[in-house]
Amino acid sequence: MTKRLFAGVLLSSLVLCAHAQGTGPLAIEDRSAARSMADAASGEKPRSAPAMSEDGLIMLMQQQQQFEEQVQMLQGQIEELRHELQVMKDAERERYLDLDTRINSLAEQGVAEQSEGGEGAAPADPEADKQAYNAAKDNLVARDFDAAAEAFEGYLKDFPNGQYRGHAHFWLGQVYSNQKTPQNDKAMEQFQAVVDDYPDHSKAPSSLYTLAVMQARSGKVSEAKINLHKLIKQYPDSSKVSQAKSLLDQLNG
Known part of the structure; x- marks a missing residue:
């Protein structure tokens, strides 16, 4: 036993000396290997690696905290995007519900429109005037907005003294603002035409309000306020x- 122990110690010493002479100070791995060999030769249990330093542990904890903060920030951004998407969906749904209400009202207005008449001078052909307007209105009721836009434009061009011009301007404004690609500038022009040319028309208040809403959405807040006061x-x-x-309360708030 004594001879074995002596031989192990001697072998470890030779290894250490050889490394010191050939490569300088031993690397950590070399020292660990030499220590293990010495422990094996002497019959001792291998020594465990040193525990992680406090600085390393603190660094890991800081990195984990940073990751958690980044995850929370991303979750907050996702919630904001979800909220914005829901607001957009609600606004779109409200817009189409409003349009549905208007279209349903339009389908029941035939008799009332005929009784109004007199928006301008009598058309040369009252029956052709009526048929052209009704054809445009039918496209609107069918929600064929492109065809309705073309038909209302044609009506306004072909019947400069048409008895339904006030209605045509109003519904053309609705069509422009509800197309797949809204033409808001053209829509506002049509509502403005009702307000300016037919101030006593049944659609004048609605035209004025819709015009103000569109102006507010496009950033023309002062103009929107003027039209709202005018309406009131x-x-x-x-x-x-x-x-x-x-x-008005919202715009002034």
Whole structure:
């Protein structure tokens, strides 16, 4: 036993000396290997590796905290995007519901429109005037907006004294703003035409309110406020007055 122990110690010493002479100070791995050989030769148990330093542990904890903060930030961004998407969906749904209501109302207006008449001078051919307007209106009821736009444009061009021009301008404005690719500038022009050319028309208050809404959305807040005040003053009995006041409060808030 003594001879074996002596031989092990001697072998370890020779290895250490050889490394010191040939390569300088031993690397950590070499030292560990030499220590293991010495332990094996002497019959001792291998020594365990040193525990992680406090600085290394602190660094790992800091990295974990950074990762958790990044995950929380990404989750917050996802929630914001979800909220914005829901707001857009709600606005789109409200817009189409409003259009549906208007279209359903339009389908029931035939008799009322005929009784109004007199929006301008009598057309040369009242029956052709009526048929052209009804054809355009049918496209709108069928939600064929492109065909409706073309038909209303044709009506306004072909019947400069048509008895339904006020309605045609209003519905053409609705069509432009509800096309797959909305043409908001053209829509506002049509609503403005109703307000300017047919101030006593049944669609004048709705045209004025819709015009103000579109102006506010496009950043023309001062113009929108002017039209809302005009609506409240000129059409105090209109059902749009309460909506106009509510929108004014929002724009002033």
